[in-house]
Amino acid sequence: MATAEVQFRLGEYLEVAASDGEPRFRCAKCGHDLGPASGNYKEHALRRVAPLEEAGPLVGDPSRFIDDRMEIRQFFCPGCVTQLDTEINRAGEPIIWDIELH
Amino acid sequence: MAVIDTLSTPSDSRFVCGIDIGGTFTDCAVVDETGRMVTAKVPSTPDRPAEAFMDALAASAATMGVPLGDLLARCDQLMHGTTVATNAVVQKRGAKVGLVATLGHGEAILHMRGAGRTTGVNIERMLDIPSSGKPEPLVPRALIVEVVERVDCDGDVVVPLDEAQAEAAVRRLLDQGVDAIAISLLWAFLNPDHEQRIKAIIRRLAPDVYVTASSDIAPVMGEYERTVATALNSYVGPVTRGYLRDLSERVTGAGYGRDVLIVESTGGVVPAPRAGEEASLTLGSGPVAGIIGTRFLAEALGMPNVIAVDMGGTSFDLGLVRDGAPVTSDTALVGQYQYHVPNVDVRSIGAGGGSIASVDEISGGLLVGPDSAGAVPGPACYRRGGTEATVTDADLVLGYLDPAFFLGGRMALDRRAAEEAIDRIAEQAGLDRTRTAAGIVKVVEFRMADLIRTTTIERGFDPREFSLFVYGGAGPVHGVLLARELGIGTVVVPMGNAAGVWSALGAATSHVLFVYRQSDPQTAPFDGERLTRAYREMEERGRRELRDQGFSDERIEITRRASIRYRYQIHEVEIEVAAGDIDEAGAQTMLDDFERAYEAKYGKGTGFPAAGFEVTSLKVLAVGRLTQPELAQRARDGARPDSFDSREIYVPDEERFVRAAVAHGRDLRPGMEIAGPAVIELDWTTVVVQPGSRAEVDGLGNLIIRLEENPS
Amino acid sequence: MTASIAETSWDGVGRSYIPDHEIRISPAVALHRETAEDVDPISYEVIRHNLWNINEEHGSTIVKVSGSPIAVFAHDFNPSILTEDGEFVFFGPYLQFHAGMLDLNVKWTLENRSEHPGIRDGDMFFANDPWVGTTHQQDAAMMCPVFWEGRIFCWVANLLHFADVGGGTPGSFCPEANDVFEEPVPTPPLRMVENGEIRPDLEAQFLRRSRLPELCALDLRAVVAGNTVAKNRILALVERYGPGVVKGVMRRVISAGEERFVRRLERLPDGVWRDVNFLEVAKTGDRRAYKIALEVRKEGDRLIFSNRGTDPQTGAINITYAALRGGIMCPINAFFLHDSLYAIGGALRHIDIEPEPGTITCADYPAACSNGGSTGVHIVIGLAVNVLAKMLACDTKMARSFCCQGGATQWPGATMSGKDRRGNDFGAFLLDPMAGAIGAFSFRDGVDVGGLWFDAKGTAPNVEHNEWASPALFLYRREKPDSGGAGKFRGGNSLELAWVPHKTDVIMQTTTACGCAIPTARGLFGGLAGSPNRYDYVEGSDVQERLRGGTVPQDLDELRGRRRELLPKETGIAQTVHDVYQLAISGAAGYGDPIDRDPEAVARDLAAGLVTPETARRFYGVVVDAAGHVDEEATAHRREEIREERRASAERPS
Incomplete structure (x- = not known):
């Protein structure tokens, strides 16, 4: 991994580096590999699913107003556990493939 | 220092004196009872502004050949526009x-x-x-x-x-x-x-x-x-x-026997102790003094509507006089803060002689500004470190400025440096030097014209109904073309050399003005008794406070104003309200006047009477009339020197250089006419008279330039 | 959009109008197309600035003539100059989501009105049809062809929000509507002005729908006056410089904007960026969440957006294609073109939208759309911010050009009515959410109470204005601590305010909001969401006793009485002088992992009361001592603890 050449930085915590000619995501803080750049890095991250109330100090229980089950999904770097991204989503919805590089 | 008239003042003559402290210079204008005027310009002393104040007085006294103590003892009104508050905000x-x-x-x-x-x-x-x-x-x-x-x-x-x-x-x-x-x-x-x-x-x-x-x-x-x-x-x-106390002590010590009068953003002056308590009203008083001077002169010239442009190296201030009165506003900006203050509305727009030219690499368009070289590093021709082409550099290349006679010869300009800077732009633009310089000037003039048009139209005025007053170092170079673009027929460069101390003269032509406001929102039908009560209360205060300043009743003028709007609408229009008790008919008159004023400002059919009316605030203006300097008219002998100097200046209409007469301030005589193309070199600025326009020196020493294209 | 569908049904009738790249115009209308290619750099700049200035005067004329708070305060309008065939030359600095609309209206008019009734010199066309191209029926377009020697040289046009255009609810937002038949009538482009005069028959027909006919008549004159001023000045320009030169400048303004946009795109990799957000409570009584999806695909110098994955159209929360496009254009203008003087036509050449019809964000006729301006378009703006931000983040320079989603990502509507303190009827719509908040940047914090970025000239009222307009006493209006989303860079905090009726017996209250259950300002790169909207209410409280006793309650917890939350869409709330109503406006989003935030910044926020100690500890992992200084050891320990919690509770990738 150390030999991989960084192609570009992507936001706060991701970078794309070429490893054996294949561009791959990795953690910009610790260098941990997060899968091929053409895939969803979230599938290579630690994932925590929590009730919506954990999305912020002022977020309450959504069942006050709606029947759909909502959740917060946190994605952490498996290396340094930095929070790479969060999703607020309906339970059962697929993970959002937020960054797909071609 | 510039002297317009040699004062041979009778030893008992009284004076009115105005002093304006600017960033670089402190200006003084002294006018005597016969209307003759002495001006002085000394370097400002930013850390101790009162020193430059005293220096300017001393310089004036020296010019007049009287001791400072005499000048001050015989001074009826010492008026002053201060930038102390403005500087505190800026710094x-x-x-x-x-x-x-x-x-x-x-x-x-x-x-x-x-x-x-x-x-x-x-x-x-x-x-x-x-x-x-x-x-x-x-x-x-x-x-x-x-x-x-x-x-x-x-x-x-x-x-x-x-x-x-x-x-x-x-x-x-x-x-x-x-x-x-x-x-x-x-x-x-x-x-x-x-x-x-x-x-x-x-x-x-x-x-x-x-x-x-x-x-x-x-x-x-x-x-x-x-x-x-x-x-x-x-x-x-x-x-x-603190500053005003210091100043007052100094002038009292030097022989002045009254309160110094301080210019406020309202467009009037108040005694220094009062200004010290309402210090924020002194913000922006320098440019406001310029508009007061403009109003004074416009009245003398019989011009009711004036657009006043003060263009310096870094700034471009714009104010309006409409129907003989400065256009005012009830809110102002300091940086990004908006606040309530009655003020003569002077807009500052970032464009001036220092605006930098560049070529947009994508569109290929020639841009001027918004960046400015300011005074330091300044235009390339200043040789103060600036290397980028500015409007002043273009003016120089086009022959509008004389490198040896900039600011009356006080500052040498480097023509070669200007040419080199322009050439760099020319190369990027794919044009020759002259066309590039002409382009820079044209772009900035059109941009200024757009800004002036926007500002006047926003207030409901048509610029074509105005005359254009240009002052400040960089204004008179561009005045004629600016006027032409705006459809304006007359350009005035006020008072010849006095334009260089314009704000000081403006200060000297002020009246004492106390503004009282009361916001007691009401919806129509208005309670006339409540309105009357509010007005009377403010009026009594105004009279009392003016009497306390020594004004006799015949020198006190009280005006009532009311801001009214249609309900559910935003635009407020201020109208004048008649004196006396407001009965039902009076309240109706207020509404009628409002409707008329609204349509005049926003256009026919824009009123919305079905919504009803709201009066939002009341105002009383209490004016204590001061002696106005009466400027001496000199006989128009029309005398001309046998010959003028000449030099080549660029004439954009002909797209070439043309030999133009060059007149100097000392040659100007009342009644003298100079047809364009011509250049008039004054101590503080240069006036370019383009072909198709004709300058005349009037009895007060103003340059009045009339454009054939837009006869007014 | 595929060609086959476009040919058949994207016609602005059953489905939203999406023009083909080449529009079909009847030969009955002649277009001026000659263009001087060699305009010199000076003329270009002079004419360019003049055109911009003309558009500015167009806008200020609307403000002048209209005088309505909608135009003057909320700036809910926008003037434009478009080419002869409906491409934007200049757009205005007012409400930015109108950017997606006027070109559609002009193109539709050219395609459908050229033959009959024809387009003539002196005509202007009026439209407020969401399927042709407005946010909702309240936003009406007025389009004016500018003729030169018998041919259409260009168009000047504007959109303005009219205060009431009919429908079941005052103000024409109809939260109860099941379809457009229960809403204001949409009008496809019609020739409202002939020979420069408003046609009285058509005007009467339009005004007849409105509860405020005089105000609408005035606004109609405002938009006609704006167009007239712009048209005359453009004609003067053509007369002076010649039509070819002016057209040459117009074309170059567009192509320069295009070039700037493309150069910025070139810095970014190809790919697809996606995000999802949720609306809630489609109408009163509903208890569901609705998924709104947006993606952007970058292929070379093109951006292709799609809303695929969005839930089917429902209730009263829909928008059409025009509002979807307008919402997308907001961050395009701000993030890519902030230095292009609102010249957006060039960028639009590189933007395609492939909408999924029949969805909440591209609803087919006859879905209810009148609330589109306050729900659907805002949710799209937020999604577009996120997908574009993630794209821009791929370049270190471009990464500095975006901000996270701002405050009031869903407008918390509070509508009041009743008798004022003189016993007259009053109605008011609280405009305090205009105070907004700006989301975090990739390099610094957002801006507390920093306004709505896509309506940069908008202003919130003073409390004194509120109390003058409505019989209410505001107990407080203050920044809500913790409302800005946590992150390495914190989102801006927004406002919280509370009021009781004053000098009246009762105020009837209606709420209309999304984003109460589900926060809508989503954080980026590990940053957390801004706070949700929230309506709190204490019924039968002792507030009056407290006021009489010499105190002004500052916390709902101080009060006796029955505390509850109002529903996101609740009507018929009779607030008496004993009931306290508190509204918290949603905050702005954060950027980056909160435990990466500089502890000193957290300490500063704590000292200023902008975050609470509990949030500092729980989300930021920052502990301060009694003096407010960062306890470095305890902070390091707490942050390690958070990491351990994450490790312990997270699933490993499969």
Whole structure:
């Protein structure tokens, strides 16, 4: 991994580096590999699913107003556990493939 | 120093004297009873402005050949426009201010109505979010205290002031070492009692701390703008008051026997001690003095409508005189802060001789500004470190400026440096040097014309109904073409060389003006008795305070004004209200006048009477008329020198250089006419008379330029 | 959009109008197309600035003539100059989501009105049809062809929000509507002005729908006056410089904007960026969440957006294609074109939208759309911010050009009515959410109470204005601590305010909001969401006793009485003088992992009361001592603890 050449930085915590000619995501803080750049890095991250109330100090229980089950999904770097991204989503919805590089 | 007339004043003649302190120079204009005038210009002393003030007086006295003490002893009115408050704001060197506010509402000054990020920001940059932000707070959060009290929108007390709690709150501010305190409570303009009681507490606890109450400085509706006005006053208060005290002591010591009169943004002057208490009203008084001077001269020339343009190296100030009176506004901006203040509306637009030219690499267009080289590093031709091509460099290349006679020869310009800078732009633009320089001038002139047009039209005026007054170092070069673009027929370069000390002369032509405001919103049908009561109260105060200043009743003029709007509508229009008791018919007249004024401003059919009417605020203007200098008219002998110098200047219509007569200020005689193409070199500026226009020197020494194309 | 569908049904009738790249115009209308290619750099700049200035005067004329708070304060309008065939030359600095609309209206008019009734010199066309191209029926377009020697040289046009255009609810936002038949009548482009005069028959027909006919008549004159001023000045320009030169400048303004946009795109990799957000409570009584999806695909110098994955159209929360496009254009203008003087036509050449019809964000006729301006378009703006931000983040320079989603990502509507303190009827719509908040940047914090970035000239009212307009006493209006989303860079905090009726017995209250259950300002790169909207209410409280006793309550917890939350869409709330109503406006989003935030910044926020100690500890992992200084050891320990919690509770990738 150390030999991989960084192609570009992507936001706060991701970078794309070429490893054996294949561009791959990795953690910009610790260098941990997060899968091929053409895939969803979230599938290579630690994932925590929590009730919506954990999305912020002022977020309450959504069942006050709606029947759909909502959740917060946190994605952490498996290396340094930095929070790479969060999703607020309906339970059962697929993970959002937020960054797909071609 | 420039002398227009050699004063051979009778030894008992009285004087009126105006002094204006600018960033670089301090100007003085002394006019005697026969209308003759002496001017002086000395370097400013920014750290101790009172010194330059005294220097300018001394220089004038020397020119007149009288001792300073004599000049001051014979001076009836010493009027002064000061930039001390403005500098405190610009340099962020105002007082440490604490704010006392109503419980639950102390943050209004931080919220800035959600518009603090973009207010006052150039529209071209408004979408650049990452570069945007709120300004540094006038009062930091830690210095805002809230007091238990509440008044409602009728002025009724809902919760009485808790004096013990208020005293503790004030002590918290004093413990943090504030130099000044602002008190701004909700609805205090309707019921000032709580504010005044807090003021008394502060006076008792800390008599030296500068205090401003919103009900005194800005008694109008809208807590954000009122609080800014209050905090701003306390921010510039201590330094302004200190300066004015120092100044007063010096002139008294030198033989002056009255209060110095200070120019305020209202367009009038007030005695120095009063100005010290309403220090924020001295903000922007320099440009305002210029408009006062413009009004004075416009009246003498019989020109009711004037667009006044003051173009310097870095700034471009624009003000209007309409129907013989300066156009005013009730709000103003300091940086990104908007606040309530009655003011002569002078807009400052960032364009001047220092505006930098560039070529847009994508469109290939020739851009001028918005960046400016300012005075330092300045245009390339200044040789002060600037290398980028500016408007001044283009003016030089086109022959409009004489490298040996810039500012009366006080500063040499480097023509080669200007040419090199222009050539770099020319190469990028794919044009030759001359066309590039001409292009820079054209772009900036058109841009200024657009800005002037926008500003006049926004206020409901048609620029073609105006004359154009141009002053400031860089203005008269461009005045004729600017006028042509705007469809204006007459350009005035005021008072020849006196244009260089224009704000000082403006100060000298002021009257004392006290403005009283009261915001007591009512919907129609108006309660005439309540209106009358409010007006009478303000009028009595005005008369009393003017009498206290020694004005006899025949020198006191009182005017009532009212701001009215249609309900559910935003535009307020201020109208004049007749004196006397307001009965039903009087109230109806107010509405009729409002409707007429509204249509005049916003266009026929724009009124919305079906919605009903609302009067939002009342105003009384109390004027104490001062002796106006009467300028001496000189006989128009039309004498011309046998021959003029000449040089080549660029004439854009012909796209070539043409030999133009060059006249010097010393050659100008009343009645003399000079047809374009011509250049008139004055001590403080250069006037370019393009072909198709004709300049005439009038009996006061003004240059009046008439354009054939737009006969007025 | 595929060609086959476009040919058949994207016609602005059953489905939203999406023009083909080449529009079909009847030969009955002649277009001026001659263009001087060699305009010199000086003339270019002079004419360019003049055109911009003309558009500015167009806008200020609308403000002048209208005088309504909608135009003057909320700036809910926008003037434009478009080419002869409906491409934007200049757009205005007012409400930015109108950017997606006027070109559609002009193109539709050219395609459908050229033959009959024809387009003539002196005509202007009026439209407020969401399927042709407005946010909702309240936003009406007025389009004016500018003729030169018998041919259409260009168009000047504007959109303005009219205060009431009919429908079941005052103000024409109809939260109860099941379809457009229960809403204001949409009008496809019709020739409202002939020979420069408003046609009285058509005007009467339009005004007849409105509860405020005089105000609408005035606004109609405002938009006609704006167009007239712009048209005359453009004609003067053509007369002076010649039509070819002016057209040459117009074309170059567009192509320069295009070039700037493309150069910025070139810095970014190809790919697809996606995000999802949720609306809630489609109408009163509903208890569901609705998924709104947006993606952007970058292929070379093109951006292709799609809303695929969005839930089917429902209730009263829909928008059409025009509002979807307008919402997308807001961050395009701000993030890519902030230095282009609102010249957006060039960028639009590189933007395609492939909408999924029949969805909440591209609803087919006859879905209810009148609330589109306050729900659907805002949710799209937020989604577009996120997908574009993630794209821009791929370049270190471009990464500095975006901000996270701002405050009031869903407008918390609070509508009041009743008798004022003189016994007259009053109605008011609280405009305090205009105070907004700006989301975090990739390099610094957002701006507390920093306004709505896509309506940069908008302003919130003073409390005194509120109390003058409505019989209410505001107990407080202040920044809500913790409302800005946590992150390495914190989102801006927004406002919280509370009021009781004053000098009246009762105020009837209606709420209309999304984003109460589900926060809508989503954080980026590990940053957390801004706070949700929230309506709190204490019924039968002792607030009056407290006021009489000399205190002004500052915390709902101080009060006796029955505390509850109002529903996101609740009507018929009779607020008496004993009931306290508190509204918290949603905050702005954060950027980056909160435990990466500089502890000193957290300490500063704590000292200023902008975050609470509990949030500092729980989300930022920052502990301060009694003096407010960062306890470095305890902070390091707490942050390690957070990491351990994450490790312990997270699933490993499969």
